[in-house]
Amino acid sequence: MTATPHFPIRDGILHAEDIPLPELADRHGTPLYVYSRAALHEAWHRYEHAIAGRNALVCYGVKANSNLAVLHEFQRLGAGFDIVSGGELARVLAAGANPNRVVFSGVGKQGWELRQALTAGIKCFNVESAAELERLADIAQEMGVRAPVSLRVNPDVDAKTHPYISTGLKENKFGVDIREAPSLYRQARQHPGLEIVGVDCHIGSQITQISPYLDALDKLLDLIDALAADGITLRHLDLGGGLGIRYTDETPPDPAELLNPVFAALHQRGLHYLQVILEPGRSLVGNAGILLTRVEYLKCTEARNFAIVDAAMNDLMRPALYEAWHGVVPVQPRAGIPQETYDIVGPICESGDWLARDRKLPLEQGDLLAIQSAGAYGFSMASHYNTRPCAAEVLVDGQNAWVIRPRESIQELFAQERIPKTADGR
Structure with missing residues (x-):
């Protein structure tokens, strides 16, 4: 990949909307996450168009990128939210979310998180085990409320994606066996602390084909029919998220390509009254962000050439974790410099600290590079490994840019740590 509509090349320089990236690097330093507001809105409008006139709710998957500014953008646009922790609930509420548009997923919800969500009055708990169902029922009854629940069922469908982000197979930790549902x-119907409202399914992430969704949908519709025959009527069908983005040469489907056959199947089965919920994350933010990094050193060995940059696996974990591919482009390509094949690596003391491999680039020390498609699972998976401060985050809108998370200082990283006194008081 080279330029994209919201990260265009103008006068030989890569921009974020209307701002030259070197200007942002000079102003805010590197590594630096840069997001395009226009790209966020464009991605949202694809979903908005797909659900227009339909009984549907799009709940942004917060784990993809949880910056308050990003959450606030989607809240303003009309999104609900899919959360997986009490911390994420606190974030979406701080961003102005209506709790009635929040669904709570995740396999390990703790008691305090369940109480927090019940107090807030969220739309639904996506329950992932019999043990969780029992705990939630007991806590809700203790609090004198009824918990709205759906079961996340595992349909044993292969999403044809990376095994670490495939979640719908029977060997995965997620959901309950659809046969046990x-x-x-x-x-759940017998417990006074529970109110059955729906059924949920999420088969994986970075899915580029519609067929796995439709395979799962067939099984969900059979389950809904069986529940109706047993006197259990649902209000919504949650298909989860997972639509992919283009990192290199993928051709992921548009949301309408998924939703059109979904609504057709519901009408065919007489289930048009069900609200459809989607939980997209990556497809809303992935290509709305880049990671800006500077080449510190060029190191050429007998075996490989390395471009050692100031970003690292603690800033962008996906390549080390998934062997994920991200486009890498020079921000201001230098004329007359031959292309060489480089591994783009960081300064962390791990051989797994790489951001890209075998990339032909014309580079010199000090050059700026843009790591593309870094808006999802970039900053949200960052760490302080090697006592490295996290990158700053900037949101661009045309010619304006806002720091939506300042760069951390080293002192902030250990400000909350304490050295205990020894027995002699020293």
Whole structure:
């Protein structure tokens, strides 16, 4: 990949909307996450168009990028939110979200998180085990409320994606076996602390084909029919998220390509009354962000050439974790410099600290590079490994740019740590 509509090349310089990236690097330093507001809005409008006139709710998957400014953008645009922790609930509420448009997923919800969400009055808990269902029921009854629940069922469908982000197979930790779901729904119906509202499914991430969704949908519709025959009527069908983006040469489907056959199937089965919920994350933010980094050193060895940059696996974990591919482009390509094949690596003391491999680039020490498609699972997976401050984050809108998270100082990294006194008081 080279330029994209919201990160164009003008006069030989890569921009974020209307701002030259070197200007942002000079002003805010590197590594630096840069997001395009126009790209966020464009991605949202694709979903908005797909659900227009339909009974549907798009809940942004907060784990993809949880910066308050990003959450506030989607809240303003009309999104609900899919959360997986009490911390994420606190974030979306701080960003102005209506809790009635929040669904709570995740396999390990703790008691305090369940109480927090019940107090807030969220739309639904996506329950992932019999043990969680029992705990939630007991806590809700203790609090004198009814918890709105759906079961996240595992349909044993192969999403044809990376095994670490495939979640719908029976060997995955997520959800309950779809064959066991009717029994659990019957248990839930008997408990005064629970209110059955829907069924949920999420088969994976970075999915570039519609067929796995439709395979899962067929199984979900059969389950809904079986529950209805047992006197259990649902209000919504949650298909999860997972639509992919283009990192290199993928051709991911548009949201309408997924939703059109979904609504057709619902009408065919007489289930038009069900609200459809989607939980997209990556497809809303992935290509709305880049990671800006500077080449510190060029190191050529007998085996490989390395471009050692100031960003690292603690800033962008996906390549080390998934062997993920991200486009890498010079911000201001230098004329007359031959292309060489480089591994783009960071300064962390791990051989796994790489951002890209075998890239032909014309580079000199000090050059700026843009790591593309870094808006999802970039900053949200960052760490302080090697006592490295996290990168700053900037949101660009035309010719304006806002620091939406300042760069951390080294002192902030250990400000909350304490050295205990020894027995002699020293």
